[in-house]
Amino acid sequence: MSFKSLGLSESLVKAVSEQGYDTPTPIQTKSIPPVLEGRDVLASAQTGTGKTAGFTLPLLQNLSQTPPLRNRPIRALILTPTRELAAQIHQNVKDYSRFVDLRSTVIFGGVNQKSQVSTIRNGVDVLIATPGRLIDLNNQGLLSLKNVEILVLDEADRMLDMGFLRDINKIMGLIPKQRQTLLFSATFSKEIRTLANEFLKNPVSVESTPENTTVEAxxxxxxxxxxxxxxxxxxxxxxxxxxxxxxxxxxxxxxxxxxxxxxxxxxxxxxxxxxxxxxxxxxxxxxxxxxxxxxxxxxxxxxxxxxxxxxxxxxxxxxxxxxxxxxxxxxxxxxxxxxxxxxxxxxxxxxxxxxxxxxxxxxxxxxxxxxxxxxxxxxxxTKPINPQQRGRKPSNNANSRPSSRHNTNKPSGNKSRNSRTNSSKPRR
CATH class of the missing domain: 3.40.50.300 (P-loop containing nucleotide triphosphate hydrolases)
Incomplete structure (x- = not known):
């Protein structure tokens, strides 16, 4: 199996090869073809399985099939829970799009928004963002999501766990209903399936590894x-x-x-x-x-x-x-x-x-x-520590605002998550 055999263009195969990869990982083999077909995808993939390339490569190919729109409005939006993950995905998008005519940028909180806004104004095809900063800039009228064709929710379980459900719902209302939606999560929990049923249309479900397994090594x-x-x-x-x-x-x-x-x-x-x-x-x-x-x-x-x-x-x-x-x-x-x-x-x-x-x-x-x-x-x-010492605050306080924090996209490795929805509003 090769990246070319999955249907990727020569330009993308060349870019992937220059990053040192010749053989796709299982999640890439399973996710790339349906994404290329324009299908919605619900994927269970742990950090280290190559999941980022599993959605960025076909996303870039789908966008590159048509000439850039005038002024380059945002056509693909990748939502991630943390700044570090957003920055890493952006780096991969830049690496993989070296030989195609597409622009990308990343926005997240914790830094001055001026340079982020300037880049968006100059036109970007792909935007990688954390929910808080995205909503902030939208509320200020500094970006528009009305041309989004492809939406990716990466590490969706963590976004729910961090209390981003309200923000996700708001963002969904800002983008066109006619779109391709890709949802990547470490688990297919009840909350994730509920989210998928609400926002995905007849999705293809793919899994890279069984849930809750530990690495033999x-x-x-x-x-x-x-x-x-x-x-x-x-x-x-x-x-x-x-x-x-x-x-x-x-x-x-x-x-x-x-x-x-x-x-x-x-x-x-x-x-x-x-x-x-x-x-x-x-x-x-x-x-x-x-x-x-x-x-x-x-x-x-x-x-x-x-x-x-x-x-x-x-x-x-x-x-x-x-x-x-x-x-x-x-x-x-x-x-x-x-x-x-x-x-x-x-x-x-x-x-x-x-x-x-x-x-x-x-x-x-x-x-x-x-x-x-x-x-x-x-x-x-041997009595367990009380909930206040457990490192996760109760989620029933509407004024609680957990910080937006922080995987890598390279092969391989396993992890698993237990997702929880939380209606509290996170910090930007």
Whole structure:
């Protein structure tokens, strides 16, 4: 199987080849033909499966079949939940459209809108956007969506989870009803199917991998440890194991900041990455992580979505997620593209039920160890932490405004998500 055999033009095949890809991934093989045919598509695809090329390549081909319209109005809109993911998709669109006459740009919050508006005014065929900034500019009369022919909802499950449902509904009212719609999600949850039934017309359903599976190349390890000894144990593991490029997950932004400071105090280069960090700070932290000047990124679940780290060797659950599917998503960030990976979880007594639920989901017992000097507290309660400590605020507060935060499009890797609709209005 080749990209050409899927029906892509020579120009796009050449662009893909220059990026180092000759053979399409399963999700690309399944999604590209129906998109080229103009069909609506509902796709289940995890980060790292090549899903971005699965919709951008046929989208670009469909647009390039006709000459650009006068003044180049927006003809394709790609909605993503986070700034990092939006920027990465835009980079791919630019790479793949090198040999076709199409213009693209990206807009998201957290930065000045002036340059974004200027680019749009000069005309773009493809717009990649986060919902908040898109609605902001539309409300200011700075862009029009009346010529949109193709709409892509990428990581739709995460958009629902982050409370973008209201924004999605508003955006749907701004674009023509006669359009092609592509919806990509990590899972086919009830909420995603409801969304698809509302906005897609007779869609083709495609899946890349079974849901809720973990990567065979990932070695999983649990360390039972007292809650107040987790930081010291993490320092020991990183230092004695000589770990580089470690992605550590915490439940909260405050916890990420606190842990990063303690690691720095132990002479381990670390940086927190979460929604309260500016775009510049997040970009700088990621660049340092990739270059090796920063050994550890301490992230929240939402902020980690969309981080482009192709060969991440270590993932640490400093705190287990209370939603089991999040564990699968977290550890799926390592062990990609045939490389091995290590996923370590530091589990205190109050996370016992979380661990049990995770093992039930993945259908396996995770090897467990206790390190001398870091033993769990035998008197600690196994009662789960309360909801306010779980890192996800209740969604029934209409004034709650979770930040828009943060995957990569390159082959391969697995993750899974548990989507939740949330009517609260996110920040831009």
């Amino acid at each position: 990932i070695k999983q390890q649990v360390y039972r440890v007292a809650k107040d000894k987790k930081t010291d144990l993490l320092i020991k593991l990183i230092s004695e194991g000589n770990w580089d490029q470690v992605l550590v997950f915490t439940r909260t932004k405050h916890g990420a900041n606190k842990l990063a400071k303690k690691l720095e105090s132990a002479n381990i280069g670390a940086a927190p990455i979460h929604g309260n960090k500016s775009q510049g700070a997040r970009t700088k932290a990621l660049a340092g992580f990739k270059s090796g000047t920063i050994k550890v990124l301490v992230a929240t679940d939402i902020a980690s979505r969309g981080l482009d780290i192709p060969l991440l060797p270590y993932v640490v659950n400093f705190e287990l997620p209370n939603i089991s599917e999040d564990y699968v998503h977290r550890i799926g960030r390592t062990g990609r593209a045939g490389a091995s990976g290590l996923a370590v979880s530091l589990v205190s007594a109050d996370e016992t039920s979380f661990l049990r639920d995770i093992e039930k989901l993945i259908g396996d017992k995770i090897p467990m160890e206790i390190i001398e000097g870091f033993e769990p507290d035998p008197n600690a309660s």
